[in-house]
Amino acid sequence: MKAVIFDLDGTLVHSAPDIHAAANVMLAKAGREPVTLDQVISFIGNGIEKLVERCLRATGGAPADMAPHYAEMNRAYAKDLTTLTRVFDGVRKALDAVDVPMALCTNKPEIPARALCDQLDLTRYFTVITGGDSTQAKKPDPLPLVHTALALGLSVEECLYVGDSVTDFRTARAAGMQFAFFTGGYQPTPVNGLAPEECFDSWNSVNLGQFYLA
Ligand SMILES: O=C(O)COP(=O)(O)O
Numbered sequence: 001m002k003a004v005i006f007d008l009d010g011t012l013v014h015s016a017p018d019i020h021a022a023a024n025v026m027l028a029k030a031g032r033e034p035v036t037l038d039q040v041i042s043f044i045g046n047g048i049e050k051l052v053e054r055c056l057r058a059t060g061g062a063p064a065d066m067a068p069h070y071a072e073m074n075r076a077y078a079k080d081l082t083t084l085t086r087v088f089d090g091v092r093k094a095l096d097a098v099d100v101p102m103a104l105c106t107n108k109p110e111i112p113a114r115a116l117c118d119q120l121d122l123t124r125y126f127t128v129i130t131g132g133d134s135t136q137a138k139k140p141d142p143l144p145l146v147h148t149a150l151a152l153g154l155s156v157e158e159c160l161y162v163g164d165s166v167t168d169f170r171t172a173r174a175a176g177m178q179f180a181f182f183t184g185g186y187q188p189t190p191v192n193g194l195a196p197e198e199c200f201d202s203w204n205s206v207n208l209g210q211f212y213l214a
Pocket residue numbers: 007008009010043044045046047048105106107108109132
C-alpha cells in the first residue's frame with residue numbers, strides 16, 4: 001500500500017472533552033439540561049449536525065428548526081478546539097514511523113478539523129485533509145474516502161484506512177479500501193463479525209508499517 005488515511009476524533013485525538021463542553025454551551029442556550037461526557041462520546045462519529053441532533057433529542061427532543069443550534073455549536077466549539085483535547089498517547093511516534101504519504105478523512109467539518117490539527121501540530125503529517133463537508137457526502141458514504149485517495153493520486157486499493165468506529169469500517173468496505181480498526185477509541189465495539197483486515201488497541205504498541213506493507 002502506498003498511503004495511510006486516518007480518521008480524527010477517537011482515532012488520533014481524544015477530542016470529546018471539548019466537544020462535550022461546546023455541546024453543553026449549545027444546550028444551555030437552548031434551555032436544556034447538560035449531557036454527560038459518555039453520552040457525547042456515543043454521539044460522535046457522524047458529523048457535528050448529527051451530534052447536535054442527538055444532544056437535543058436526549059434532552060427533550062429535536063426542534064424543527066435546527067439551524068440556530070448548529071450555529072451555536074459551531075461557534076462554541078470553534079472557540080475551544082484544543083483546550084481539553086489531547087493527541088492519544090503514542091500517536092506521534094506511530095505517525096513519525098510511517099514512510100508513505102498520510103491523509104485525514106474525518107466527519108468533522110474541514111475548518112475545525114484543520115484548525116485542530118494546526119493547534120496540535122498534526123497538520124504537517126497530512127498531504128490531504130478531507131472533512132465532513134469537503135465533499136457532497138459524509139462517511140459511511142464512501143465518497144470522502146474515495147476523494148481522499150484520488151487527492152493523494154492513488155487508487156482505493158493503494159490506501160489503508162485507520163479508524164475507531166463501525167462507520168469508518170463500513171466506509172472503508174463501501175470504498176473497497178483495507179481497514180485497520182483502532183479499538184481504543186470512541187466505540188466500544190466488538191470487532192467480532194466485522195473482520196477488519198487489521199486491529200489494534202494501543203498506539204504505543206502498533207507498527208503501522210506491518211499493516212500497509214503486508
Ligand atoms: O463526528 C464527527 O464530527 C467526527 O468524527 P470522526 O473524526 O470520528 O469522523
